[in-house]
Amino acid sequence: MRKIISIVSLLVLIFTSCSKENKELLNTIPADASFVVRFNCASLAEKAGLNKEETDKLLKEIGDNNEQSAAFAKIAGDPSSCGLDFEENSFVFGNKNFQALLMAVSDADKLHETIKTMFPEEKDKITKSNGVYVASENSNVALVWDNSRLLIYNASSSGSDIAPGDAAKALLKQDEKASLAGDELFKAFLDKKSDLSIFVSPDAMNDFKDLADIAGVAMNMPIVNMVADARNSMYIDFNKGEIVAKSAMSFLNKEAENHQKELMESLTGKGSDNHFKYLNENPAMFISANLKGEGLVKMLEQQGIMKELGKESLFDIASLLGNIDGDLTCTLNNIGGGDFEINLFADIKDPAVMQTAIKEMATQFMLPVQKVDDNNYYIFTGAKNIYLGTKDKLFYLTTQKEVLNSDYKSGFKKSDLPGINDGVFYFYVNTASIFGSTYALGGFGAMTKDFSISVTDYKSTEMKLRMADANKNSLAVIFEQIRK
Numbered sequence: 001m002r003k004i005i006s007i008v009s010l011l012v013l014i015f016t017s018c019s020k021e022n023k024e025l026l027n028t029i030p031a032d033a034s035f036v037v038r039f040n041c042a043s044l045a046e047k048a049g050l051n052k053e054e055t056d057k058l059l060k061e062i063g064d065n066n067e068q069s070a071a072f073a074k075i076a077g078d079p080s081s082c083g084l085d086f087e088e089n090s091f092v093f094g095n096k097n098f099q100a101l102l103m104a105v106s107d108a109d110k111l112h113e114t115i116k117t118m119f120p121e122e123k124d125k126i127t128k129s130n131g132v133y134v135a136s137e138n139s140n141v142a143l144v145w146d147n148s149r150l151l152i153y154n155a156s157s158s159g160s161d162i163a164p165g166d167a168a169k170a171l172l173k174q175d176e177k178a179s180l181a182g183d184e185l186f187k188a189f190l191d192k193k194s195d196l197s198i199f200v201s202p203d204a205m206n207d208f209k210d211l212a213d214i215a216g217v218a219m220n221m222p223i224v225n226m227v228a229d230a231r232n233s234m235y236i237d238f239n240k241g242e243i244v245a246k247s248a249m250s251f252l253n254k255e256a257e258n259h260q261k262e263l264m265e266s267l268t269g270k271g272s273d274n275h276f277k278y279l280n281e282n283p284a285m286f287i288s289a290n291l292k293g294e295g296l297v298k299m300l301e302q303q304g305i306m307k308e309l310g311k312e313s314l315f316d317i318a319s320l321l322g323n324i325d326g327d328l329t330c331t332l333n334n335i336g337g338g339d340f341e342i343n344l345f346a347d348i349k350d351p352a353v354m355q356t357a358i359k360e361m362a363t364q365f366m367l368p369v370q371k372v373d374d375n376n377y378y379i380f381t382g383a384k385n386i387y388l389g390t391k392d393k394l395f396y397l398t399t400q401k402e403v404l405n406s407d408y409k410s411g412f413k414k415s416d417l418p419g420i421n422d423g424v425f426y427f428y429v430n431t432a433s434i435f436g437s438t439y440a441l442g443g444f445g446a447m448t449k450d451f452s453i454s455v456t457d458y459k460s461t462e463m464k465l466r467m468a469d470a471n472k473n474s475l476a477v478i479f480e481q482i483r484k
Helices: 002-013 023-027 041-048 052-062 067-077 108-118 164-173 184-191 204-214 254-267 293-302 305-312 317-322 351-364 431-435 474-482
Strands: 035-039 090-094 098-104 127-129 132-135 141-145 149-155 196-200 230-239 242-251 285-292 324-333 341-348 369-371 376-380 385-391 394-398 425-429 448-455 460-467
Touching: 035 184, 041 474, 098 164, 108 132, 108 141, 132 164, 141 164, 149 164, 184 196, 184 230, 184 242, 230 254, 230 474, 242 254, 242 474, 254 285, 254 293, 285 293, 293 305, 293 317, 293 324, 305 317, 317 324, 317 351, 341 351, 351 369, 351 385, 431 448, 460 474
Parallel strands: none
Antiparallel strands: 035 090, 035 196, 090 098, 098 149, 127 132, 132 141, 141 149, 196 230, 230 242, 242 460, 285 324, 285 425, 324 341, 341 394, 369 376, 376 385, 385 394, 425 448, 448 460
């Protein structure tokens, strides 16, 4: 595994020139691609922090006395010697039928020699016809290149009548009219630069679900479809001390944008601070949203999701969700410990609906629910009491008995949460407190400080992962951990 990682690290190292992308490269991406990922190779290499000393070390890990090592040494000294053009950006794209890696080629014959050296088992299988090389072709995968592009093509299943090599060659031949390059929203996506960029069409989620089914991984989960004529773009940057991902929706026409805006307005509104006075200080996990339950139920019913949810539930999910009308806030502390703390608050329209649900829950699950008064209860879990009930039009579930006091106010500070605003949704988790162990998540847990998601309106989302070391670039920190 370390040898493979070393090879990947070395390949990233040589992507050091100023990245660009030509029209011919973009024309290879078909119009029916439901996702495209662009890699800014130059920026990623610089931020990874690899240097000549690291290169020499990696070469020794690969092995000093074989042809592959010598080939890597030659490439490191002269990247153009391998036949690939590392000044160009690279792309991964596809849909439910195929996925492909696209890189620029500077010299097809040099690339031919490189592949024969690096993969000697393939050298007798490489064919050339009309200027196009084909290697490593089987029922699903083909490696194809010409004088300008290298395409590693993977068919999602072997049931297609078209061989993967032929499908890949067809992509190399297509023009702008058959490609995504002519899409105005894709052009706008390309104009904005970042370390990693992801372009997603409305078909992507269903495509991913289909791919999981093909792979034999059952995704028994509801899929909420995007608005037609909308595209979602995500721009990811590896900065000093943090990784920032900004997501933005774009629209082919004003009608589609208005549809998205109206949909969001039917589901949610601007959040408030009304629940914050009840919350614990420095939460390990925090969720805040503003929901219009009736709109949520209507959307889920239209997409057939509510029916599926109802099959698995002992409760009237539609009534419970439809009863939410306003802020929904949840915090967790001391997760996994005996002194855990939980707070859940929801603005509701009808307290009687929640009172009925509490009684049904006690009956269905035979819980030892004890009555405090007509509207308030507690459950003894063996570690501590969990209090639940309604206060006017507020539902609560909490380990804090003090919440039952009408004048209770905690020491929670909104300013302690990074990036929180008065948008429609906010999520925060203190990763250091949950995954802080040296061995958690393969050592990556100890590298991080916290993670947050902030949805500001119907088309904008920001995600941020802050690192424990604020003085180094986040990608360099990740590479250091990989090489350990």
